[in-house]
Amino acid sequence: MSTYNIRLFIDSQLAHVRLLGSAVRGIGQELDLPTEQVGQIELMLVEAVNNVIEHAYDNETGHDVHVRVECNPDDQLKVIISDRGHPIPAAQLQRGSAGDDALLPEPESLPEGGWGLGLIRMLADSLHYECNQDGNHLHLCKQLA
Amino acid sequence: MKLSVHTHEELTVLKVLEPRLDAANAPELRLRVSEMIGAGTQRLILDVSAVEFMDSSSLGAVVSILKMVGGSGDLVIAGAHGIVAELFKLTRMDRVFQMAADADSALDMMATA
Numbered sequence: 001m002s003t004y005n006i007r008l009f010i011d012s013q014l015a016h017v018r019l020l021g022s023a024v025r026g027i028g029q030e031l032d033l034p035t036e037q038v039g040q041i042e043l044m045l046v047e048a049v050n051n052v053i054e055h056a057y058d059n060e061t062g063h064d065v066h067v068r069v070e071c072n073p074d075d076q077l078k079v080i081i082s083d084r085g086h087p088i089p090a091a092q093l094q095r096g097s098a099g100d101d102a103l104l105p106e107p108e109s110l111p112e113g114g115w116g117l118g119l120i121r122m123l124a125d126s127l128h129y130e131c132n133q134d135g136n137h138l139h140l141c142k143q144l145a
Numbered sequence: 146m147k148l149s150v151h152t153h154e155e156l157t158v159l160k161v162l163e164p165r166l167d168a169a170n171a172p173e174l175r176l177r178v179s180e181m182i183g184a185g186t187q188r189l190i191l192d193v194s195a196v197e198f199m200d201s202s203s204l205g206a207v208v209s210i211l212k213m214v215g216g217s218g219d220l221v222i223a224g225a226h227g228i229v230a231e232l233f234k235l236t237r238m239d240r241v242f243q244m245a246a247d248a249d250s251a252l253d254m255m256a257t258a
Contacts, residue, residue, distance in 0.1 A: 015169040017167065017168060018165055021167070021198065025198075036228075036231075039198070039228025040228065040231070043200065043228055046198075046200045050168050050200065107236065107241045110208050110241065111205070112206075115236050116201055118236075122235050
């Protein structure tokens, strides 16, 4: 089956993130991915884009958040989230690894936030982050097969 | 934000009629519930059976509601399914919240509490 390559971008506003979420959900449904995986991909993306707006851009509007979705329905789906804001601090990325919950706050402390990166790590099968002259790029991969 | 409110004696069932709870509408949910708590609601069932997607900012708002209800009140989350239920599990917040399969089970749970 062919590989699909979709590019989307929004302005850095939390109210606009649902447009990306709904778009990715629609792509997943169109490609007949299992409902459970579609939800996980949407959550992974929304958490990553919320983080870009809140931390990379300090909740400032007027900046672009780019999302590229590459999908081979027989193999894997990659989501690449790109921005030109503050990079994710290396110390945060080095804690924990894909699939574990080392970055999640303790539930008993009744946290009201701080789950984003931990959730992304749990939902993605692999994660790669790079910063170059074109900005910051978070590569998330979900195995579909 | 579309919400429906039903009261059963001292219990309030608040059903979220939005398909998404996220950073865009979580502050409004928090505000609307804080007004209800301010008006005297202490035992609350938050019915999310119509919610198809929830992110961690809206989970933060639900934790904030739990804190507002406090030790003297009661909060049960009803009808979480799909990625909404998974969000509670992944963050281990299913250990913190009382979770019921649906609003009727939540009413039974609260009646016996």
